Amino acid sequence: MHLRRLILSVCLLVVLPASYALAETAIGVAMDDFSYTDTSAEPANQTAAHERRLAAFMAALRQDIGEDRRYRLVPSAQDGAAFKVIGGIQKTSTLVQWAKVAVIDVGAKKVVMDKLYTFRGDNDESWQRAEIFVSREIMAALGTPAPIALAVFEFELDDNTAAPAAGLAAADASYLAEVTGSVRDALGRSGRYRLVDVGSTNEKAVKARALRDCGGCEAAIAQGLGADQSLIGVVRRVSRTEYTLGFQVRDARTGAVLARGDSGLRLGADYSWKRGAVRLVSDRMIENQPQQ
8 A cells, every 4th residue: 555655656657757847948929809790780689699609609619729738828928929820711602701809929010820610500500510620720820820021131252352442332332232132032932930130230240241350240240130030141242243242140148040051153243142142041941941
């Protein structure tokens, strides 16, 4: 008897902390009651039936999410919600209803799902089928990794020609702006990254376009802007028709280099910088990255 109690005690010591750990690491999800609107103009008043079915719909939806150990239901963002689910249902005719559902990444302030569904029928069975489908869609959206907050600083020019002009020439500045803008567009469209505005920083190395020589200071600057990672890029002009491209990504918290790329020597006029930079960054940071 004593041995049995000892074994049970040991099991509790092992199992309970693991359960607590799961609860602590589970992602918080807040879900408001969906709204309901009936614009079908049917003569019968079905308010009571609709309220009952909507309540059952929401209860089932919350149960589906709550039963998945990856998530925990919380009242609001103030209570630790990483995601917020909102939605509404509208009945437009006797047989047709529409459901609008959105999932918001609270920390990133980004909508990760925004869809409109239609389902036929207005009885318990049709509502149950709709809930099962919507639940799967929400769970898929919750499982999508949040994009990485990335601070992409302006690309810099390292001019190694025989007699570089003093300062940055207007034409060079224009081409560099195109390079930076195109790289930002490509990374933003990938869905893997959320671009952080770097225009508010007054750091000397940023203003002077000298981040390439600051010993990794861009990481701390990016962290101050709320980014997870930083990216700096350099166009090195070898001659008027030869250049190389390079970029480097650091972890904003630790300063560790996470990715880098170098194009090697390329031939082309200044207007070709943009195409080469987008190709290089896309190859290393989007296409060759493992799917999350």
